[in-house]
Amino acid sequence: MSFLLGVLGDPIGHSLSPIMHNRWYKEWNYPHYYHAFRLSKENLSDGVKGLKALQFKGFNVTIPHKVDILSLLDELDDEASELGAVNTVVQEKGRLKGYNTDGRGLISAINEKWPTALEKAKVLMIGAGGASLGVALTLAKSGVSQVDVTNRTIEKAEAISQKCSPFVQTKALSLTEAEETLGTYTMVIQSTSLGMGPHGLDQMPLVVNQLQKGTYCIDLIYNPLQTRWLKEAEEKGALTMNGLPMLVHQGALSFEHWFGVMPDTASMITFLTQHLEETHANR
Ligand SMILES: NC(=O)c1ccc[n+]([C@@H]2O[C@H](COP(=O)([O-])OP(=O)(O)OC[C@H]3O[C@@H](n4cnc5c(N)ncnc54)[C@H](OP(=O)(O)O)[C@@H]3O)[C@@H](O)[C@H]2O)c1
Structure with a gap:
């Protein structure tokens, strides 16, 4: 059928x-x-x-x-x-x-690429929109040790932190405070729309000067495949992932809800990465 x-x-x-x-x-x-x-x-x-x-x-x-x-x-x-x-x-x-499936999609993507990254992770979420809420709450319930939230509009960061508070150590902080304490986190997740085409490719939510080498840095944006923020994090020695693995894993979880089986994610990430690279090359 x-x-x-x-x-x-x-x-x-x-x-x-x-x-x-x-x-x-x-x-x-x-x-x-x-x-x-x-x-x-x-x-x-x-x-x-x-x-x-x-x-x-x-x-x-x-x-x-x-x-x-x-x-x-x-x-x-x-x-x-x-x-x-x-x-x-x-x-x-x-x-x-x-x-x-957004939050669990990101967690599956992280576990596939970095199987031990979430153990006792101290996570900073940059951004406090819909995607941030899904990811922050799912992480808070997954056993990480800290989920802090920073955002241009601090009230929205506070609201997400409050939702996470029954499950994990958490606080909201200003972008300036986050820049100063960036070196204390083991994972930083960029979930604002800054760095996407229409929002200015060269814009960054915060500077990465304090970032420690080996920090896991994830940008939920996948178009472009590498935002300026992700590039600068990589240059500081961070391990980086763009938003494509999350997109594929949340899609795979939708597929599972419809058909009861999980499709292959790794080859789809490779395929869509090539697709986006070719699309950009032909522009
Ligand atoms: N990879 C995936 O599968 C996946 C899934 C979902 C979303 N995403 C991506 O995640 C991003 C956010 O999506 P969303 O649904 O959470 O959007 P949203 O609810 O509209 O939230 C937007 C976020 O970006 C911040 N922001 C927007 N313009 C800004 C500016 N000029 N300066 C500073 N901060 C700014 C907002 O801050 P304020 O609160 O201060 O306005 C808010 O934190 C998008 O790029 C989306 O494509 C990816």
Whole structure:
């Protein structure tokens, strides 16, 4: 039986999800098809009704729908409910259930690349948007020893730190304080949108002068593959990872929710890295 799936977002033109999922379907000999749908906030409700009527197996949601989708679902798993955000929806017998695979996607990506990095890790999250919340809370519950949060708008960092506080040692700090204490962290995760094309390729959330050699540095951005922040961290001797492994692992976890099996992640990361390099070379 062949199924339809997709991703809803706005903008959505540069999404790698169709390439990734359709490639996995080919690898698994599935006759399914995954499509990217550009859908405005106003049309989300009608769009979801349409996918329900067409018996889509499931779909992903991305910016700006991760929170608005909640009111259109019949059920939420515990993680999505706690985060108040969904990125994966499964349709079964006409009912829609929401999940959030972003945080666990990053943890799987870290464990695949650096199997011991999370043991007793002291983590600094830069940024306090939706992605930061998912990652910070999942890390807080995973047994790391500290999750601190810094952000331009400190109140948002405080809100995330408060959510993490039942599970882990945590505090919110200003960007200046974070720059000064950067050397005390074993892992730094950059989750602002600074450094992405539209936000200025040369912009950095904070300077990395105090960074210790061997610190694990992750940027959730994957386009460009190396932001200025990640490049400067690497030059200070950090071990670095861009956002592509997280994208692939959160997608693999969505795949698992729909089909009950995990697709191969390592070869997909290599494939999409080459794809992005070629896309840039041809610009
Ligand atoms: N790799 C993946 O699979 C994956 C998954 C999800 C997200 N992401 C990436 O993660 C990033 C954040 O996504 P999100 O959903 O969390 O976005 P969001 O909710 O809009 O949060 C944006 C964050 O960036 C900060 N920011 C934006 N402009 C800034 C500026 N000029 N100066 C300083 N800080 C600024 C915001 O600070 P304020 O709070 O002060 O505004 C906030 O912390 C995006 O680049 C997204 O592509 C990657």
